[in-house]
Amino acid sequence: MTFSVDSYMEYFLTLLGWLLNNGVFALFVGTGVWLIPLVGMIFKVWRDVAKQGDDEGEKGDLLIRWLSLELIPAMFIVVLTLAPMFTISLNNIEYNERASIQCGYKVPSPEKSGYAPFATTFSNRQARMPIWWMFMHKIDKGFTYGMTAVLPCQRDLRQVRFEVQHQKITNPALLTEVEQFVQQCYVPARQKLQTSQVSLTPAQVRETSWLGGKLLISNSELYPRFRAQQPISTFPYDSTRDTALPDSGRGGFPSCDQWWDESNAGLKSRLLTDMRQNLSAQVSDFFNSVSNRDEALLRTLLRAENMDISKGKMYQGYGGSVDAGFWNAVTRLTSTVGTAVGSLAIFPGLDAMRQALPMVQAFMIMALIILIPIITILSGFSIKTVVTLSFVYFALVTTSFWWELARWLDSFMIEIMYSSPSHDMLNIHFLENAQDDIISNFVMGSLFIILPGLWFGAMTWAGINVGGTMSQALRQGSNQASTAGGKGAGIIESKLK
Template identity: 40%
Template sequence: DKATLRDIEWIGSKTFLGSYYGSLQSKTPRAAFPWSESRDSGRPDTGRGGYPTCSEWWSKAETGLQARVVDQADPGLWTRLSAAMSMIGGNATDYREAVIRRLVSPESLTVSQGGHVYAGYGGNADFTLDNSVSRVAAIGGTALGSVAAFPAFDAMRQALPMVQAVLLMAVVVVLPLILAFSAYEIKTVITLTFVVFALNFLTFWWELARWLDSWLLTALYSSDTHSSFNMAGFQNSSDDLIMNFVMASMFLVLPAFWMGALSWAGVRIGGSLEAAFKTGTNDVQKAGGEAVNTAKSAVKL
């Protein structure tokens, strides 16, 4: 029945305590339970404790697992639970059991023993059936989309150097006009210098993206600690497909980031140099003007 199924979901199950835990013992000595001849006869006395039954191991006051888990909880938690029970009612035993269930859940034990590693931002941290269905559907959609997307990405990657050459030609053509229209401002000259440098440096970013696209999966899976085939939900298959999409987009994202960052730096440097030139010549300009103004005033007098 549902009540029994709910009860046997955790290690403190009343069904287990009443039917099984009394006859089962720990396989290794436990320091919190002294060795007992009547209980541990036939097992070695190593001096590191006895072999408690599972019922004793869980239920014993102070040294039992249940009591030790309760001691690990924040004392303020029980105060808040008491306040909640006084407001909305309920059984204190049920609240206590719910807290202990959560503390000894596999998810909590995993986190307490060194943290939980999440494969990505897909799904919830506490992965559910809905998340699993969504993940499988996403894998199918990504695989179907890759049939048309990957050939398009391949053609795009071949076209990028051609676009670079045409853009460099266009910059060389308009360079004299822009300098003339800007009256040869220092800021414009510096900015154009950065633009030309950035366009030529795009080759590096494309080579970097191609290297990552070629060797990233090999670096991830060509070791004894990883496998290209993962039985736990085809997680690697999903990551591989998405990674291929991401790496293909890097041929556009990395150059866009590079051009934006470098152009911004060029504008800042150009503006600073222009301000420095103006500041450095400002005193001379004022001094030269003062001499002319003084001569004009003398003539008028």
């Protein structure tokens, strides 16, 4: 029998939760504490019977009848919801890959992810689930997957953008070479364009806004006119090209167009190799199906706002998501300045919150699993308590569907905006364009909290009072990640005030 889970954290924390659940229940059984509610139940029934008048008939029969009405349901609760029966281990916990298979992208298995050490820790451990909670797990996951399957396939475009925008050059030597290329090729070429006062079309302006612009490479007065000022190890010394330059044995002096565009040896191909090895399988699969993918990746890695062009220097950092298009949009409509500045802090926070929420969910499910025997026994084996716990578990597990819905709506809105004639940067340029509808971003980001909050509220409408507690726990659990995500941009915001 397999037990499906939806996140790497849930994959391991589910097993940990049931291991601790078994330990807690064994502690109650070993110490005899679990019998205390039963003794209290017997005493209460005996006292209630003793209070009855003689007209109630034989009190012995009445005591037996009332005890059976109390003890039989309690015994059923012990057997169904507390007694460990079904084995659960990493061998029969299944990480759900149905959506990725259906939609044609890959996700690594937990053993091949960053959580692999957990697999070693828990590889030989196994726990047991009571029959009721095994049944609830199957029902809740089946409901979640059934609802999620209704949604059409839609890649998480915002997650793609978030991951690509946060890529950095990991090779220090390559980073140094990029700085040299900027100083020796890009800055002189841009200065030559500015001093020539040539009128450029918007498309040409865009082409010259990054290091690999086709206009810079193809125009004989730009990159082909300049060259590397130091030997480049990936280019052999060429006596014809490098005449009058010393052959130190450490490489040649390519022209800037060769330095950038040469196959394998060029800076472009080496940057792509360095960047792609850090991308997740899902993002890599996405770019395999996208035209001009190399340009899209490199534009995002080497955006012009990270360069101080006038001084010919380059910032050491490659982070951030604020580009020139964003500020141009703000200056066109001054009434949006407050919203735009606020978005600097809130957007990274929303991205961090999206990452944190499934983790918070996994920890909350684990905590609930651990608390099941404690709450059930302390409630005196109350049927109402078991029903409440079942609804709480159902609400927590099915929260995944509401996040999938929010993610689908978010990606769908991005696709609509960047396939629309009302936006001038189409298709793949959503990676670097922050000139999209700011208010829409706020609304889409807040859906990840609003929809689960509404869902927990619906549980309250059904008579199960879990709405406020669960919604608040999710909000507070992701609040620290959201706050931390916005701190870096908050520094920028404070400087703008």
